[in-house]
Amino acid sequence: MVSRSRSYNMLLTIGVFLALEAISIVMIVSNGLLQRYLVMGGIRSVQVYLWQQSEGLRDYFKLRTHNQALQQENAQLRARLAQIEYLQEDAAVTAETEGLYKWIPASIIKNTPNKQHNYLILNRGSNDGVETEMGVVTHNAIVGVVGAVSEHYCYVISFLNPTQRVSAMVSDNSDIGLLSWNGTSPREATLSHVPLSSAAAVGDTVRTSGFSTIYPPDIPVGIVSSVDAVSGMYKDLTVEMFHDVRNLKYVYIVQRHHHQEIEELSKPPAK
Amino acid sequence: MPARLRQIVLYAVMILFQIVIGNSVYLGPVVYICFIPLLVMYLPLDQKPYISMLIAFGLGLAIDIFSDGVLGLNAGAATLLALLYKPLFYPVFQKNNYSKTYIPTVRESDIWHHLLYLLILFAIYFLFYIAFDGVAKTSLLVSLTRYLICIAVNLAIAIAFDVTLFNKS
Numbered sequence: 368m369v370s371r372s373r374s375y376n377m378l379l380t381i382g383v384f385l386a387l388e389a390i391s392i393v394m395i396v397s398n399g400l401l402q403r404y405l406v407m408g409g410i411r412s413v414q415v416y417l418w419q420q421s422e423g424l425r426d427y428f429k430l431r432t433h434n435q436a437l438q439q440e441n442a443q444l445r446a447r448l449a450q451i452e453y454l455q456e457d458a459a460v461t462a463e464t465e466g467l468y469k470w471i472p473a474s475i476i477k478n479t480p481n482k483q484h485n486y487l488i489l490n491r492g493s494n495d496g497v498e499t500e501m502g503v504v505t506h507n508a509i510v511g512v513v514g515a516v517s518e519h520y521c522y523v524i525s526f527l528n529p530t531q532r533v534s535a536m537v538s539d540n541s542d543i544g545l546l547s548w549n550g551t552s553p554r555e556a557t558l559s560h561v562p563l564s565s566a567a568a569v570g571d572t573v574r575t576s577g578f579s580t581i582y583p584p585d586i587p588v589g590i591v592s593s594v595d596a597v598s599g600m601y602k603d604l605t606v607e608m609f610h611d612v613r614n615l616k617y618v619y620i621v622q623r624h625h626h627q628e629i630e631e632l633s634k635p636p637a638k
Numbered sequence: 639m640p641a642r643l644r645q646i647v648l649y650a651v652m653i654l655f656q657i658v659i660g661n662s663v664y665l666g667p668v669v670y671i672c673f674i675p676l677l678v679m680y681l682p683l684d685q686k687p688y689i690s691m692l693i694a695f696g697l698g699l700a701i702d703i704f705s706d707g708v709l710g711l712n713a714g715a716a717t718l719l720a721l722l723y724k725p726l727f728y729p730v731f732q733k734n735n736y737s738k739t740y741i742p743t744v745r746e747s748d749i750w751h752h753l754l755y756l757l758i759l760f761a762i763y764f765l766f767y768i769a770f771d772g773v774a775k776t777s778l779l780v781s782l783t784r785y786l787i788c789i790a791v792n793l794a795i796a797i798a799f800d801v802t803l804f805n806k807s
Contacts (some may be wrong), residue, residue: 380688380721382688383688383691383692384688384721386715387691387692387714387717388714388717388718390710390713391693391695391713391717392710394708395708395709395710395711395714455731466741482667482706482707483667483771484708484722484771498675527667528717529776544712549776549777549780550668550776550777551666551667551780
């Protein structure tokens with residue numbers, strides 16, 4: 368009788384253990400953050416309100432820094448405008464290359480600062496034309512990808528997340544690789560899958576390649592700080608990012624026009 | 639205060655502490671401060687294993703929800719620990735007769751056995767936690783570094799916590 372009860376207890380223990388672990392793993396695999404954001408929408412809206420209030424206060428004390436960043440961005444935009452005007456005069460820019468992207472300015476309400484799976488909440492939602500899978504950038508940083516959208520807000524999976532990969536290139540020689548956060552410092556990323564023959568060197572600028580419908584091309588994101596040869600046909604480059612995503616306040620949500628058409632064409636043809 | 643009530647109060651305080659620390663103390667993306675192994679260690683030894691696992695799962699899930707973590711990470715690691723904390727207790731402490739409310743604290747046992755037990759618990763906990771927190775996506779070296787740093791930092795905090803909270807009669 369005692370041994371029967373003991374084996375029953377053992378079976379119960381194993382059963383409960385397997386069931387609880389299965390539930391945990393399903394939650395982890397189905398991306399817990401996003402899932403929770405959707406499930407707990409009501410709680411989130413209250414939290415967003417509170418964050419907005421506290422961020423407002425924090426912004427006030429950071430006005431000087433923001434002002435300097437805006438001035439810097441303004442100067443770079445002026446320089447870019449001058450360059451475009453020069454090119455237009457030269458008839459080099461055609462209608463095809465203009466207005467390829469839709470740009471929505473937004474500000475960050477919530478930014479998880481120091482975790483492995485970081486995310487942001489922006490003050491733009493479906494009412495402003497935001498959709499999932501839109502890119503979030505600044506003039507010299509990749510911020511992330513829109514993961515979920517509510518009416519007034521959107522949830523962005525930060526670039527500081529091990530799941531994020533961005534197609535980027537070394538601007539001096541156009542070698543393409545995959546840029547991802549290395550999980551240690553928020554200012555450091557790795558450009559992997561760069562061909563072994565690449566002449567990339569320390570100090571070269573890394574830019575977005577534009578080989579996806581999410582991020583526009585030619586956004587400078589950082590400089591190569593070290594080149595590590597890895598076995599096989601590729602090498603890894605350590606990239607020091609220009610901006611710490613954690614300190615950003617203003618960003619742009621971008622989407623390439625006709626992106627759905629491009630994605631449809633990218634799919635393998637149905638047999 | 640009765641021992642069981644004291645234990646419940648202690649649990650509530652530590653969960654609250656964990657949530658506050660998780661949301662306000664930032665030591666970089668590598669370090670994760672976690673009290674769950676301590677909480678699991680304080681679960682009564684005479685409790686049925688499946689009840690311990692359900693309690694641990696609930697604790698882990700509560701912390702996942704309230705401290706901006708990935709849902710399921712702490713819950714899964716805590717469940718695994720709740721299954722193993724009792725079978726590990728006997729070989730480490732070599733103790734078979736204990737009271738129903740026995741808690742393996744520094745005061746109750748010697749420091750080396752206590753340290754070894756905590757080390758094993760943290761090693762198991764962070765093995766699960768870091769393995770499911772993107773070991774396939776980050777390099778093995780980064781994951782290993784993170785694993786060792788997490789164990790060292792949490793062990794130091796756990797000992798400090800243990801000494802201050804339990805070293806009084």
